[in-house]
Amino acid sequence: MNAVTLAGLGGAVLVGLGLFGLVSNPHLLRKIVAFNVMGGGVFLLFGAVAHRGAAAGLGADPVPQALVITGIVVAFSATALAVALLLRLFKETGRPFLEDAPVAETSETDRVDG
Amino acid sequence: MISASLFLISTSAEESLLPVLIAAPVGVMLLSVLFGGRAAERIALAFMPIGVVLSAALAFVVWRNNQPLVYFIGGWAPPLGVAIRADGFSSVMLVTTALVISAAGLFARGDFGMTKDRTESRAHFGFWTLLLAIWAALDCVFVGWDFFSIYVALEMLTFAAVPLVCLKGQRETFIAAMRYLLFALLGSAFYLLGATLIYAAYGALDIGVLAQKLRSEPATWVALAAMTAGLLAKTALFPLHLWLPPAHAGAAPPASAILSALVVKGSFFVIVRLWLDLAPPQMGEAPAQILAVMGAAAVFAGSIIALRQERLKLMIAYSTVAQIGYLFLMFPLVVGQHAWSGAAWTGGALQAISHAFAKAAMFLSAGLIADILGHDRISGFRGLGRIAPQSVFIFALAGLSLMGLPPSGGFNAKWLLLAASVQSGQWVWALVMVIGGLLTAGYVYRVIAPALDPIEKPPFDAHPRAWRRRSAFALTLALAAILLGFAPPEFTNLLMVGAPTAKLERAE
DSSP states (O other): OHHHHHHHHHHHHHHHHHHHHHHOOOHHHHHHHHHHHHHHHHHHHHHHHHHGGGGGTSSOOOHHHHHHHHHHHHHHHHHHHHHHHHHHHHHHHHSSSSSTTTOOOOOOOOOOOO | HHHHHHHHHHHHHHHTHHHHHHHHHHHHHHHHHHHHHHHHHHHHHHHHHHHHHHHHHHHHHHHHHHEEEEEEGGGGOOOOEEEEEHHHHHHHHHHHHHHHHHHHHHHHHHOOOOTSSSSSOOOHHHHHHHHHHHHHHHHHEEEEEEEEHHHHHHHHHHHHHHHTTTTOHHHHHHHHHHHHHHHHHHHHHHHHHHHHHHHHHHHBBBHHHHHHHHHOOOHHHHHHHHHHHHHHHHTOOOOOOOOOOHHHHSSSSHHHHHHHIIIIIHHHHHIIIIIIIIIIIHHHHHHHHHHHHHHHHHHHHHHHHHHOOOOOHHHHHHHHHHHHHHHHHHHHSSSSTTTTTHHHHHHHHHHHHHHHHHHHHHHHHHHHHHHHHHHOOOGOOOTHHHHOOHHHHHHHHHHHHHHHHHHSHHHHHHHHHHHHHHHHHHHHHHHHHHHHHHHHHHHHHHHHHHTTTSSSSSSSOOOHHHHHHHHHHHHHHHHHHHHHGGGOHHHHHHHHTTTTTTTTTOOO
């Protein structure tokens, strides 16, 4: 197994771990971190793909690198937005969960529907 | 010789419409960030006529040339460079975007407009800036012709749409926005994963280049499946719709109108690109059936849940879930080069547009009704027709198009899809459409019937002046949905430009 295959497999594992965290963890901050792990996995996969350019006589295909940089910027913006939203949500509700997540022993029950 | 060179110049001028269409709203958005506050509203309002004219000019050029308009950024052709391209469907979506955002923006002056007695707030500034951001992002999605540009455009769309949900600053809206963002982020991760695999397999991301190379092999299937799953989460197709109703119902009416009418269509449009423009027909057959089955489930589930809603805005949001389902019925009818594909393509595109106008009008009328009554509980609508006839009329017109009753864009859309499904022998989709139409009639009736109840004295007072001017903008949108029912044949010709079924003559 060479380094590129290892990088590809590592990316796949990160995508799997991130997906699991994003779906299974009710804590919103952990969900955001899990999204970043998943994104990191995709970028690593992209990096492994870049090696295919080596066949054309280049050191590596430069296109995936450009795409990964853009992708990192996008993921960074997404994380910033998500964290800002989470902070405001925490200020409003006092809990870092969505409403239907497991409730702590003392919870506000003042929410009125209708 | 001279005329030939003149022709070349004019061609390049036409092509440069494409980058201008993206650059203009982005530039104007940055201006409104720069000047902020009071200026943001003026800048957005001033840009609206320009944006409408730009998109209309593009649609005209595409229609007249009868071929898609393509622009290579920096003069570099794919696979090295990045192409942007407008075909008939994209130019029609661009015009719809411009019109709906303009109408909703003009309507929003009542909610987010700066008046003398109001102090400047972040919500005002945010609304107008986000409006322009959504406009720019949608333009990018509709002219994107490579999967990475489309990825960036879809992310821009999400980042602009999510804050729009929680501008009112209520606790529920933050929860709704967070749920929306999580679905969208999961969707974008899946989409990017698929795009990575596409690049790994073919070394290209340009749709035109890929369409030549694409083979039915495991890597392609995994890539397309991942991209589709991600896009479905963003489009809120049943059963991935959970985020949509609270987000769309919780936002301010003009924001709801834009989210429901346009934003979900962005990712839908990319699914059309994937399975109808990119994938070879023999590859698209089975996925098209799966998409349509999910669409049928959305039509039933969305409509039935809409029937049970107590609140008007939630009902309209669930109606969006159902109407998104209709959009997906076009896939098995269009895929392949059949005699009925053209009709189904036109029907699907028309459904996307007429739903945009009708749903925007419906959300705006719901906003007017909520302003008058101070609530949006359907059980309290008795006698509404007497004090707010305009609002009820707008709601009814929009409902007409959603149900698919003639004359309306919704009728033409459903008729074309119905004809295609009968012609192709796929009766089951025709059945779905008919039952879906009946269910839609049910939930529209639930609102209209009590509103038209002739009671002696309505239990509430009218405040007529505040909303008279605003209702004109909502009425314009509802009338647009109706007028689509009278669209001339040229309109169909435009929709067929660059369509995957363009080789066929127009099916009636």
